[in-house]
Amino acid sequence: MLAFLALTLLPIGWMVYSSLKDSTDIAIGKVGLRRAGRDVLMIVPERENLLIFTADGGLNRYHAQDLSKLKHHSLKTQATSYLLEDEYVWVASANRGLVRASRAKLALVDEFKFPLWGIDMNKVSTSYIKKQGYDIFVSLEYKDFDDVLRFDVRQLKFMKLIKGAKSQYFPEAAKAVIKEFPDVEGEIFSEARDGDVLYMGTGGGRLYKYDLNSKQIVAQALLPQGHLLVRWHNYIDMWRNVNFGLYLKNSLIICGFTMVFAMIFATFAAYALSRFRFPGADIFSNAILATQMVPMIMYLIPLYIMFVRFTIMTGIPVKGTYPGMILIYSAWFLPFSIWILRGFFAAIPKELEEAALIDGCSRLRVFWHIALPLAIPGIIATGIYVFLTAWDELMFAWVLTDADTMTIPVGIRLFVGNYQNRFDLMMAAAVVATLPVVVLFFMLQRHIVRGLTAGAVKG
Amino acid sequence: MKPKKKKLWHRIKQDRFAYYFILPTLLAMLFLHLSPIVQGVYMSFLKLNQFTLQQYLLAPFIGADNFYKVLIDPHSPIRIGLFEAVRNTVIYTIIVTIGTLAIGMVVALMLNRKFFARPLVRTLFLFPWIVPTYVTGLLWGIIWLKQGGLVNVMLADWLKIIPFKPSWLSGPNTIWAIIIPTIWRYWPLSMLMLLAGLQTIPDELYEAADIDGASPWRKFWMITWPMLRPVWFILILFGLIYNTYSFNIVIMMFGFGAGYPGEWGDLMMTNIFRNSFQLWNFGTGAATSVLLLIVMVAIVNVWFTYFKKSEDLR
Numbered sequence: 001m002l003a004f005l006a007l008t009l010l011p012i013g014w015m016v017y018s019s020l021k022d023s024t025d026i027a028i029g030k031v032g033l034r035r036a037g038r039d040v041l042m043i044v045p046e047r048e049n050l051l052i053f054t055a056d057g058g059l060n061r062y063h064a065q066d067l068s069k070l071k072h073h074s075l076k077t078q079a080t081s082y083l084l085e086d087e088y089v090w091v092a093s094a095n096r097g098l099v100r101a102s103r104a105k106l107a108l109v110d111e112f113k114f115p116l117w118g119i120d121m122n123k124v125s126t127s128y129i130k131k132q133g134y135d136i137f138v139s140l141e142y143k144d145f146d147d148v149l150r151f152d153v154r155q156l157k158f159m160k161l162i163k164g165a166k167s168q169y170f171p172e173a174a175k176a177v178i179k180e181f182p183d184v185e186g187e188i189f190s191e192a193r194d195g196d197v198l199y200m201g202t203g204g205g206r207l208y209k210y211d212l213n214s215k216q217i218v219a220q221a222l223l224p225q226g227h228l229l230v231r232w233h234n235y236i237d238m239w240r241n242v243n244f245g246l247y248l249k250n251s252l253i254i255c256g257f258t259m260v261f262a263m264i265f266a267t268f269a270a271y272a273l274s275r276f277r278f279p280g281a282d283i284f285s286n287a288i289l290a291t292q293m294v295p296m297i298m299y300l301i302p303l304y305i306m307f308v309r310f311t312i313m314t315g316i317p318v319k320g321t322y323p324g325m326i327l328i329y330s331a332w333f334l335p336f337s338i339w340i341l342r343g344f345f346a347a348i349p350k351e352l353e354e355a356a357l358i359d360g361c362s363r364l365r366v367f368w369h370i371a372l373p374l375a376i377p378g379i380i381a382t383g384i385y386v387f388l389t390a391w392d393e394l395m396f397a398w399v400l401t402d403a404d405t406m407t408i409p410v411g412i413r414l415f416v417g418n419y420q421n422r423f424d425l426m427m428a429a430a431v432v433a434t435l436p437v438v439v440l441f442f443m444l445q446r447h448i449v450r451g452l453t454a455g456a457v458k459g
Numbered sequence: 460m461k462p463k464k465k466k467l468w469h470r471i472k473q474d475r476f477a478y479y480f481i482l483p484t485l486l487a488m489l490f491l492h493l494s495p496i497v498q499g500v501y502m503s504f505l506k507l508n509q510f511t512l513q514q515y516l517l518a519p520f521i522g523a524d525n526f527y528k529v530l531i532d533p534h535s536p537i538r539i540g541l542f543e544a545v546r547n548t549v550i551y552t553i554i555v556t557i558g559t560l561a562i563g564m565v566v567a568l569m570l571n572r573k574f575f576a577r578p579l580v581r582t583l584f585l586f587p588w589i590v591p592t593y594v595t596g597l598l599w600g601i602i603w604l605k606q607g608g609l610v611n612v613m614l615a616d617w618l619k620i621i622p623f624k625p626s627w628l629s630g631p632n633t634i635w636a637i638i639i640p641t642i643w644r645y646w647p648l649s650m651l652m653l654l655a656g657l658q659t660i661p662d663e664l665y666e667a668a669d670i671d672g673a674s675p676w677r678k679f680w681m682i683t684w685p686m687l688r689p690v691w692f693i694l695i696l697f698g699l700i701y702n703t704y705s706f707n708i709v710i711m712m713f714g715f716g717a718g719y720p721g722e723w724g725d726l727m728m729t730n731i732f733r734n735s736f737q738l739w740n741f742g743t744g745a746a747t748s749v750l751l752l753i754v755m756v757a758i759v760n761v762w763f764t765y766f767k768k769s770e771d772l773r
Binding site (some may be wrong): 001004005008009010011012014015018025026027028029030031265266268269271272273275276277278279281284287288291292293294295296297298299300301302303304305306308309327328330331332334335338363364391392394395398399408409412413415416417423426427430433434437438441442445449 | 467470471474476477478480481483484485487488490491492494495496498499502512515566569580582583584585586587589590591592593594597598599601602604606607608609611612616643651655700703704706707710711714715716717727728731732735736741744745748749751752755756759
């Protein structure tokens with residue numbers, strides 16, 4: 001049974017896992033997470049030691065004699081670039097912004113987020129950093145990003161963005177120099193000369209010590225592996241890539257009001273049906289059941305044309321507005337709500353109300369003060385169920401909403417389409433869309449389960 | 460005659476309170492349920508497409524021409540598409556209904572014993588049912604991907620059961636690609652209902668059967684299954700209705716909400732939706748949904764009659 005449980009939960013785990021991966025990795029079927037590249041970006045001789053900085057944010061201190069490791073600390077950054085000072089190491093990175101680390105201890109001191117909005121940080125390929133006077137200038141390699149960030153070292157804060165100045169501050173940005181060397185594996189990313197010795201760092205994270213006199217490699221080392229690239233940033237990018245915040249808001253508004261209205265009307269109707277044997281009650285309750293048999297699309301086609309025609313005739317917009325959607329949803333979920341609530345009312349003993357009537361209470365007072373308080377748990381459970389079902393509704397929303405009132409099911413489709421294939425963001429959005437449902441359901445699990453199963457068991 | 464009428468009027472007057480209470484619902488039912496259905500039926504006799512949409516109910520009346528196009532006309536592309544949709548829907552509905560019931564039954568029986576952390580396990584089993592259907596569609600769209608999908612990676616790369624990576628979202632495999640996610644999404648509901656039903660069966664029945672030396676298999680078919688009758692009656696009924704009208708999972712899986720499910724993945728709902736809102740043939744769309752409604756009413760009636768009859772026999 002546990003094996004079956006694992007198999008059942010596997011797709012959900014896959015959803016969460018995919019939301020932390022790279023979009024291309026999902027498409028090509030790379031199951032494991034990628035590791036950050038450990039390209040050696042900078043080698044600095046420091047008396048008898050070497051300082052080595054790698055692309056994954058690795059700060060290393062190696063012994064210069066035999067290239068043995070003395071200290072390693074990883075900042076876990078992406079698209080890293082380094083600026084070395086006497087006391088500090090400044091690190092510009094896509095995911096953590098500007099980081100200041102202590103040169104002596106090779107440990108994080110503080111970090112400053114870039115004042116940038118709307119940049120997909122997973123897609124930044126390189127960053128640039130340089131210092132002039134008391135200012136540090138940073139720029140990024142990303143689509144047509146052409147600006148430079150200015151950071152004031154004395155005030156420790158970012159100043160105004162310098163627009164379109166990337167080529168001016170970083171003329172080397174356009175050039176890429178690939179160097180190779182005999183006996184060295186991979187491309188050389190960085191080199192440093194110290195007397196008769198040449199140190200070289202390569203793309204794969206290898207470090208070589210080359211003696212210029214004897215013309216041979218005297219020592220080599222492999223730097224520690226980069227960190228796993230868990231793309232937490234997908235959960236931030238999904239709000240920027242498409243306007244997911246708007247869809248979430250629309251869904252909350254439409255589903256929330258639907259729940260309230262459907263519950264108000266359904267409570268009245270269900271109470272009437274469970275307490276009165278009025279003429280027409282049978283027809284009414286059969287009609288409620290019969291609506292469940294009618295395909296949704298049969299309503300949708302006339303409703304769509306009615307909405308369009310109504311706007312043409314009166315000038316009042318209905319299609320693509322909150323009231324229009326709430327009206328349709330409330331009406332659509334009414335029959336089901338009445339049916340469930342009727343069961344809850346039927347379970348409340350009648351004697352209490354009869355006694356109150358004999359004492360001279362009006363019908364309305366009996367309903368308001370006796371029946372309603374007893375039915376509140378049932379009403380809440382049914383309301384939550386209506387909310388969850390409305391949250392899940394696609395067909396009406398697809399046709400009857402527009403760009404401003406799109407709900408999540410309609411809007412989530414925009415992550416994958418003609419212009420982009422962002423499986424990772426889509427899965428992150430799917431997780432976010434599922435979370436409220438999970439929370440609501442588990443908060444009220446007992447009530448919902450009881451409400452649903454009561455009818456079936458009784459027959 | 461007269462006294463009876465008076466009596467009816469008296470009763471209406473006496474229960475006027477109930478009428479006030481159902482009035483808003485009644486209005487909603489009239490304007491947003493009955494009126495669209497009536498219009499829908501009428502529309503199925505109209506030539507209603509993007510050119511005549513402005514005239515709406517005054518669009519040219521063409522009698523049963525829409526039905527002819529949908530059912531009989533051998534040259535109509537709609538009829539060919541509809542044939543595939545009907546075939547897929549029948550296969551899909553039957554397999555999904557039986558599958559959810561069977562898996563739900565097995566798991567409900569397993570969960571009906573006492574063991575460590577039973578409430579937790581039951582809650583975890585409910586998880587697929589909580590995931591919204593459109594998320595289910597998108598998620599399984601990723602799981603069925605040819606290159607990177609979990610299914611192909613598991614079968615071909617890890618377990619090495621199949622030598623190549625088949626394409627699940629095109630060709631005849633599609634029918635399985637839509638059946639399995641639907642069963643995955645809905646069996647916990649069956650399990651929940653059946654479990655609630657199982658807990659109402661008195662233990663004495665099983666004790667008596669134990670004394671008679673009945674096998675577990677026999678006990679299931681002679682006690683459990685008949686006692687769960689009201690539960691599986693409802694489950695099959697709603698399974699038939701909802702699976703025939705299934706839309707979200709299928710439409711979201713193919714092209715992630717933009718594509719055509721293909722000749723082995725197209726269902727009634729996706730077919731009518733595409734005809735109506737992408738090809739703008741509202742007339743034939745309405746005609747198809749009227750036919751679908753008639754078939755559905757017939758099926759539900761047959762099921763109710765069968766149930767009543769076998770109930771009387773008992």
